[in-house]
Structure formats: structure tokens, C-alpha cells
Amino acid sequence: MKITVVGAGAVGATCADNIARKELCDTLVLLDIKEGVAEGKAMDMMQTATLLGFDTNIIGSTNDYSKTAGTDVAVITSGIPRKPGMTREELIGINAGIVKSVTENLLKHSPDVIIVVISNPMDTMTYLALKSSGLPKSRIIGMGGILDSSRFKYFLSTAMGVTATDLQAVVVGGHGDTTMIPLARLATYQGTSVANYLDADTLKKVVADTMVGGATLTGLLGTSAWYAPGAAGAALVESIVRDEQKLFTCCVYLEGEYGQSDICIGVPVVIGRNGVEKIIDYKLNEEEQAAFNKSAEAVRSMNSALDNL
Numbered sequence: 001m002k003i004t005v006v007g008a009g010a011v012g013a014t015c016a017d018n019i020a021r022k023e024l025c026d027t028l029v030l031l032d033i034k035e036g037v038a039e040g041k042a043m044d045m046m047q048t049a050t051l052l053g054f055d056t057n058i059i060g061s062t063n064d065y066s067k068t069a070g071t072d073v074a075v076i077t078s079g080i081p082r083k084p085g086m087t088r089e090e091l092i093g094i095n096a097g098i099v100k101s102v103t104e105n106l107l108k109h110s111p112d113v114i115i116v117v118i119s120n121p122m123d124t125m126t127y128l129a130l131k132s133s134g135l136p137k138s139r140i141i142g143m144g145g146i147l148d149s150s151r152f153k154y155f156l157s158t159a160m161g162v163t164a165t166d167l168q169a170v171v172v173g174g175h176g177d178t179t180m181i182p183l184a185r186l187a188t189y190q191g192t193s194v195a196n197y198l199d200a201d202t203l204k205k206v207v208a209d210t211m212v213g214g215a216t217l218t219g220l221l222g223t224s225a226w227y228a229p230g231a232a233g234a235a236l237v238e239s240i241v242r243d244e245q246k247l248f249t250c251c252v253y254l255e256g257e258y259g260q261s262d263i264c265i266g267v268p269v270v271i272g273r274n275g276v277e278k279i280i281d282y283k284l285n286e287e288e289q290a291a292f293n294k295s296a297e298a299v300r301s302m303n304s305a306l307d308n309l
Contacts, residue, residue: 001025001241004071004110006102007078008032008060010223011118013041014230015075015237020045020056022234024241029068031061033078038062071110073240075233076102076129079119081224092124092305099125100132107133114139114240114275117251118233122175123299126251127264128306138275142251144175145266147232149249151213152182155206156189160197166190170249172266172282173295177215180266181291182207186282236271243273252276259289260296263303 003025005016009032016030030045032038042060049055061067068074079095099119106113115133117126117140126142133140148171150164157164169187173180184203187194195203209216217225239246250269254260257279258267268280284292 002027002029002068002071003237003241004029004031004068004074004106004113006031006074006076006106007119008034008038008041009077010226011229011233012075012077013045014226015077015118015233016041016058016230017045018231018234019237020049020058021052021054022238023054023056024234024238025056025072028056028058029061029071030058031063031065031068033063035062065105065109068106069109071106071113073114073116073237074106074110075116075118075237076106076125077118077233078102079125081120092121092302093309095119095121095125096128096306096309099128103129103133107135115141116233116236116240117142118144118229120175121302123179123251123264123266124302124306127253127303130253130264137253137255138277140253140264141236141269141271141275142175142264142266143229143233143236144251145171145180145249146236147229148175148180148182148210148213148266150228150232152187152206152210155209155213156187156194156198159202159206160189160194162189167194169194170268170282171210172249172268173292174265174299175251176298177212179295179298180211181288181295182210183282183284183288185285185288239271240273240275245270245272245277247271247280250276252279254279257281258284258292260293263296263299265296265299 039060042058130140152169153164270277
């Protein structure tokens with residue numbers, strides 16, 4: 001088994017570190033465009049092997065995609081964050097070029113690869129990777145909903161004073177502060193509704209905190225978060241390579257599901273060795289479906305920036 005992580009920044013390196021510790025593959029390639037960074041981080045991680053007890057072989061590469069040949073699963077984290085004064089279209093224009101190039105280079109050496117997209121704006125980058133690659137929709141997966149759902153469970157656990165691992169809660173829709181939809185109605189604590197433990201105002205605040213979870217961390221850190229995004233990416237990879245058939249919210253291509261078509265957006269899916277095994281219908285109520293439709297409109301608006309590239 002061979003896994004490649006493209007982009008050796010904080011998110012990519014954290015994702016790679018989780019993959020190595022879990023021994024999800026025999027060989028892990030960490031690739032970056034900046035000279036020496038991937039090699040240095042790969043060496044640093046390899047020097048933890050005897051301390052952490054893993055046998056994964058980690059290889060660093062400066063833009064040499066030949067080292068990725070035979071990759072089973074690739075994670076794309078490369079791209080730049082939005083900077084002050086930069087328009088959404090400018091961000092998409094830069095990152096679209098990066099993601100398209102990365103996808104083409106991966107496929108050149110690994111035609112059977114399953115691609116996990118973390119690069120932002122994630123819904124649009126997932127759509128671009130799918131359309132530019134020509135791959136089956138099961139093999140292009142955006143990670144965002146896994147991260148958003150994990151944050152939802154964190155805020156619920158804090159409000160309820162319970163462990164997050166006893167909670168089930170999902171976020172659907174676009175991966176953005178105004179487009180994600182935490183499904184409070186379906187959130188449960190050991191099989192019972194969280195509404196039995198939280199009043200309406202508190203639950204509403206939990207939903208609001210979840211929606212700005214990424215922005216909150218950016219404000220505190222001065223940059224985007226990396227531990228949870230990296231762990232979310234690794235969890236998705238794990239369900240693929242170990243054929244765990246786990247139910248996650250992921251950004252995938254819809255063809256009529258949830259009333260939407262020709263769009264990549266977050267919905268519940270089963271993830272296994274073939275990538276997206278199936279899409280699960282949560283049967284949204286009228287209010288939730290309206291919110292989902294509005295989220296889809298926002299994602300389509302962002303996707304339209306690709307038309308000018």
C-alpha cells in the first residue's frame with residue numbers, strides 16, 4: 001500500500017504524521033514544491049519511528065512525482081490561504097491552477113489512485129479535480145464534512161459536559177462559515193436526542209459556534225488550524241485503505257441526490273476500499289432541505305469562478 005500527501009505545510013504534514021503512526025501504508029510519500037521542506041519533514045517524522053513504534057517508510061520529494069508512482073490514495077492539501085485584500089476569484093484562480101496540476105501529475109504516475117481533496121475552497125477544488133481528471137465520481141472525495149462534524153461534536157460535548165466520543169452529530173452542505181448545516185435535529189447522545197439535554201438557545205449557540213469554528217481558530221492562531229484538518233484527512237484515508245465502510249460526511253458529486261446535480265457538496269457517504277461506496281439519504285425535513293438548497297446555490301456561485309479560468 002502506498003499513500004501520497006501533496007503539500008508539506010502544517011495540514012499536510014499533520015495528515016502524513018497521523019497516517020504514518022497508524023501504519024496505513026508501507027510507503028508514504030510527502031511532496032512539496034518548496035525545496036527541501038518535504039525531505040526535511042519526512043526525515044523528522046522517520047526519526048520518531050522508534051519512539052512511536054511504527055514501521056511506515058516516509059519519503060520526502062521536492063516536486064518529483066515519479067516518486068509517487070503506484071500510489072493507492074493521494075491527499076491534496078496544497079494551495080494558498082486567502083490573504084487580506086484578495087478576492088474569492090483570485091484565491092480560486094491560484095489554487096485551481098495548483099490543484100489541477102497536482103491532479104494531472106498524480107494520474108500520470110498512478111492512474112488508479114483515489115484522491116482526497118483538502119485544498120480550499122474545498123467544494124470548488126473537489127469539483128475541479130473531478131471534472132479535470134475524468135475519474136469516476138467515487139474516486140474524488142472532499143474531506144470538509146468530516147472536520148465540520150468533528151467540530152460540531154466538540155462544541156456539543158463542551159456544552160453538555162460529556163465526552164465527544166459518546167456523541168453522534170453531522171454537518172452537511174458546503175464547507176464554509178455560511179454554507180455548512182449542522183443537523184441539530186439528528187444529533188444524539190448515546191442514542192437519545194441532544195435536545196433532551198440542552199435548551200433551545202444553547203443548542204442554537206452550539207450550531208452557530210460550529211459554523212464559525214474554522215474562523216474562530218484562525219483568529220486565535222493567526223493562521224488556519226491544522227491538527228483537526230490533518231486528523232480528519234487521515235481518518236478518511238484510513239476508512240479507504242482498511243475498507244472500514246465508515247459513514248462520514250464528505251464532499252462528493254451529486255446526480256440528483258438531495259435534489260441537486262452537477263455539484264460537489266457535503267452529504268453522508270459510506271467510505272470503503274473503492275472510495276465512495278454509496279450516498280446515504282438522511283431524509284431532510286423542509287427547513288433542512290431549504291438550507292441545503294441555499295448552500296448548494298452558494299457553492300455553485302463559487303464554482304462559476306472556474307468558468308473564467
